[in-house]
Amino acid sequence: MQLTGFHHLTAITAQAQRNAEFYTQTLGLRMVKKTVNQDDVSAYHLFYADGKATPGTDITFFDWPMTRERRGTHSIVRTGFRIPGDQPTLDFWIERFKKLGVKQERVVTRNDRPTLDFEDFEGQRLTLVADASPVTEGAPWDRSPVPAERQIRGLGPITISVPDLKPTDRVLTELMNLRPVRQYKGVGTGASADVHVYEMGKGGPAGELHVAVEPGLPVAGQGAGGVHHVAFRVPTFEEYGQWNDRLRHYRVPSSGPVDRFYFKSLYFREPNGILFELATDGPGFAADEPLETLGEKLSLPPFLEGRRAEIEAGLQPL
Numbered sequence: 001m002q003l004t005g006f007h008h009l010t011a012i013t014a015q016a017q018r019n020a021e022f023y024t025q026t027l028g029l030r031m032v033k034k035t036v037n038q039d040d041v042s043a044y045h046l047f048y049a050d051g052k053a054t055p056g057t058d059i060t061f062f063d064w065p066m067t068r069e070r071r072g073t074h075s076i077v078r079t080g081f082r083i084p085g086d087q088p089t090l091d092f093w094i095e096r097f098k099k100l101g102v103k104q105e106r107v108v109t110r111n112d113r114p115t116l117d118f119e120d121f122e123g124q125r126l127t128l129v130a131d132a133s134p135v136t137e138g139a140p141w142d143r144s145p146v147p148a149e150r151q152i153r154g155l156g157p158i159t160i161s162v163p164d165l166k167p168t169d170r171v172l173t174e175l176m177n178l179r180p181v182r183q184y185k186g187v188g189t190g191a192s193a194d195v196h197v198y199e200m201g202k203g204g205p206a207g208e209l210h211v212a213v214e215p216g217l218p219v220a221g222q223g224a225g226g227v228h229h230v231a232f233r234v235p236t237f238e239e240y241g242q243w244n245d246r247l248r249h250y251r252v253p254s255s256g257p258v259d260r261f262y263f264k265s266l267y268f269r270e271p272n273g274i275l276f277e278l279a280t281d282g283p284g285f286a287a288d289e290p291l292e293t294l295g296e297k298l299s300l301p302p303f304l305e306g307r308r309a310e311i312e313a314g315l316q317p318l
Contacts, residue, residue, distance in 0.1 A: 034318065
């Protein structure tokens with residue numbers, strides 16, 4: 001029973017319109033689902049992914065009117081996007097960010113891969129990672145402003161910050177079956193941090209969780225520009241049931257099974273308080289609208305459809 005990689009990462013924005021413009025027009029991702037937070041229908045839940053809404057390619061946002069995140073540990077501190085591993089692709093993104101005024105750092109080699117750190121307009125910490133391994137997902141979007149050969153291919157690696165590795169390591173290795181594979185120096189909020197790399201699925205940057213150990217930092221405070229949770233891929237509904245049983249067996253408090261209509265979820269917190277989700281690959285975002293027109297109108301799961309007029313009245317049009 002193995003997790004096969006990241007399913008999605010969910011962050012927070014206080015400006016839904018600017019968020020949509022940045023992730024579709026600057027980064028060239030496709031909005032594959034425009035829906036609402038099922039636990040707070042006053043807020044959008046926006047999903048951006050590759051051209052076919054492939055699991056493992058989407059970053060999502062809750063639209064909450066919050067002040068900026070307070071950076072610190074006990075949090076998810078950086079989200080990686082994989083791009084083709086050739087120098088012309090890196091050069092393309094450097095020049096694109098310069099032209100569009102995106103805050104970026106110089107290219108560095110991190111974990112033996114060229115990486116380009118940058119931020120969105122709210123300070124969301126992001127990275128482009130040159131991935132020279134065979135690409136197993138990442139379908140180009142033909143309406144992207146980014147040429148197909150330069151487009152983002154999917155998520156990974158994702159970095160979390162904890163003050164104490166031991167309890168998190170136990171959850172990652174014993175409960176979640178991730179494999180510790182290497183260490184390196186420097187990421188997240190401190191260049192001197194010891195970073196431990198854990199691998200799942202086929203490995204490579206699409207399957208790496210990086211854990212930065214930063215005991216000297218304050219506890220992060222949730223807000224715009226921060227991350228809410230990270231979700232890991234469960235390939236089948238049968239394994240989803242087995243993961244629910246496994247969490248109970250290990251006596252890990254969890255949400256229990258949650259049907260999000262587009263996927264099924266389980267939520268729990270690792271010992272440093274970071275929210276993890278286990279999410280199924282299916283049914284997928286084409287469950288209620290054609291693949292060709294994903295994200296073009298507000299989609300609501302069946303149990304919210306009867307409240308459409310009320311929900312739409314409470315949202316600012318995008």
